[in-house]
Amino acid sequence: MALTKAEERTLESIVVPSDDDPDMPEFPPDDPHWPSTPTIKISVPGFSQVFLKDESVNPTGTHKDRMAWEMVVTYRQLLMAKRRGRIKKLPQMSIITSGSAANAIQSMLRKYGLPNLKALVDHRMDSGVKKALQRIGCEIFETDLSRKVLHKDDILRLTNNEGGIDITSDKSLQPFNVFYDWMSYDIINQNASYVFVPYGTGHLYENIVNTALKEEKASFHDRRFRGDPDTIRRCNFMGATTNNPNTRADKLYSPYLPFVHFDTGWIRMAIENGYIGSKSNALAVQERYFDIALGIAKKNGVGCEPSGIAGLALMIQMKSQLPRKSKMLIVNTGKTKYAAP
Numbered sequence: 295m296a297l298t299k300a301e302e303r304t305l306e307s308i309v310v311p312s313d314d315d316p317d318m319p320e321f322p323p324d325d326p327h328w329p330s331t332p333t334i335k336i337s338v339p340g341f342s343q344v345f346l347k348d349e350s351v352n353p354t355g356t357h358k359d360r361m362a363w364e365m366v367v368t369y370r371q372l373l374m375a376k377r378r379g380r381i382k383k384l385p386q387m388s389i390i391t392s393g394s395a396a397n398a399i400q401s402m403l404r405k406y407g408l409p410n411l412k413a414l415v416d417h418r419m420d421s422g423v424k425k426a427l428q429r430i431g432c433e434i435f436e437t438d439l440s441r442k443v444l445h446k447d448d449i450l451r452l453t454n455n456e457g458g459i460d461i462t463s464d465k466s467l468q469p470f471n472v473f474y475d476w477m478s479y480d481i482i483n484q485n486a487s488y489v490f491v492p493y494g495t496g497h498l499y500e501n502i503v504n505t506a507l508k509e510e511k512a513s514f515h516d517r518r519f520r521g522d523p524d525t526i527r528r529c530n531f532m533g534a535t536t537n538n539p540n541t542r543a544d545k546l547y548s549p550y551l552p553f554v555h556f557d558t559g560w561i562r563m564a565i566e567n568g569y570i571g572s573k574s575n576a577l578a579v580q581e582r583y584f585d586i587a588l589g590i591a592k593k594n595g596v597g598c599e600p601s602g603i604a605g606l607a608l609m610i611q612m613k614s615q616l617p618r619k620s621k622m623l624i625v626n627t628g629k630t631k632y633a634a635p
């Protein structure tokens with residue numbers, strides 16, 4: 295089935311210079327460069343080498359912009375499938391969201407004239423956030439996300455999108471190993487002793503650790519790898535999460551968020567085989583440390599929200615257990631910027 299003229303223009307506009315060539319990066323699409331976000335040294339009392347990977351400079355303020363770009367790349371494949379007659383029309387995507395992912399994805403879809411995103415949100419979501427998502431074209435559907443785990447078919451049904459694509463969970467697209475691959479190389483190339491990462495869905499943490507495992511075991515390294523395999527074996531990858539339903543880090547908590555999976559068996563095996571540091575784990579952050587982390591971030595001129603700076607909060611919580619002179623890397627996933635009314 296032929297593409298419409300508008301679809302042909304959209305297809306031509308989605309340019310992917312390369313998947314792994316650091317001299318031909320793909321993100322951000324308007325001005326591709328790598329690294330696309332900075333890593334800066336920050337001052338944290340009691341530590342001499344603390345660096346911060348700052349994703350707040352992305353278009354909508356968070357690392358979710360990288361995921362959004364991969365959704366556009368997915369639509370590029372779908373457009374080519376439609377051109378070849380494999381599908382009759384472009385499907386819509388559905389996602390469970392607390393706001394930042396839908397904001398980033400819909401902003402990118404809108405830019406390329408692609409089908410609007412169907413966003414499933416908790417019925418208690420702030421009305422201002424819902425209105426902000428609707429302003430940019432999101433189709434909003436509400437439910438009580440605390441009642442039970444929602445799987446792919448549930449999500450598609452609740453968003454009136456049967457036959458569509460659930461990007462919350464559907465691995466048929468195989469996106470989870472490419473959402474944050476360039477970012478993961480930025481991180482492991484820093485050769486840190488500890489890496490502290492916000493842990494909500496777990497996608498980012500898993501991308502980083504899987505990239506580290508890949509390069510630690512590789513005979514031939516990815517072109518983006520500039521790190522040291524020996525350092526990876528000693529590096530402790532720390533996921534910062536919360537089990538507090540009233541947490542300020544609202545992007546990190548949902549009692550029934552589907553497909554949140556910290557696979558202790560998987561991480562334990564990686565540790566036992568000597569692939570990563572022995573203290574690697576995902577730990578809950580106590581609320582008071584978010585305030586301390588936000589204060590330190592502000593003094594260092596870092597834009598963030600509690601969820602985004604959770605890694606620093608965990609580092610401060612673990613202060614007495616950490617070597618003060620070793621290199622620490624904090625991943626700041628940023629602060630969501632919604633379009634003005």
